[in-house]
Amino acid sequence: MFGGEDGLKHVREIIQEAPLFLKENGWLILENHFDQSEKVKQLLIKNKFTSIEIVKDLSGIGRFTIGRYK
Numbered sequence: 001m002f003g004g005e006d007g008l009k010h011v012r013e014i015i016q017e018a019p020l021f022l023k024e025n026g027w028l029i030l031e032n033h034f035d036q037s038e039k040v041k042q043l044l045i046k047n048k049f050t051s052i053e054i055v056k057d058l059s060g061i062g063r064f065t066i067g068r069y070k
Contacts, residue, residue, distance in 0.1 A: 007033065011040055015047050022069050029066045037062035 003009050011030060018028045028049065032040045037054045044052050049067030057063035 006039070008036065008039060008043070011036075012043060015040075015043050015049075019047075019069050025068055025070055027066055027068050029064060031064050032062075034061045034063065037065050040065040041067075 003011075011032065014030065015028065022028065028044070030040055041052050041054060044065065044067035049069050052065070052067040054062040055064040055066060
């Protein structure tokens with residue numbers, strides 16, 4: 001499995017490394033699988049992101065998870 005056991009291996013890496021590349025108060029926007037938005041939200045919280053929001057696609061499915069790094 002390329003994404004690890006839970007499919008979030010690369011998402012974890014992106015979230016952990018994002019502060020090195022974001023400007024102050026920069027936003028990270030991640031597209032996720034339809035059943036991963038809550039897990040991605042928890043990863044953002046764990047990594048000190050704020051203003052976290054799950055954005056639904058046109059079908060009403062939580063498809064994007066966004067957060068701000070301060």
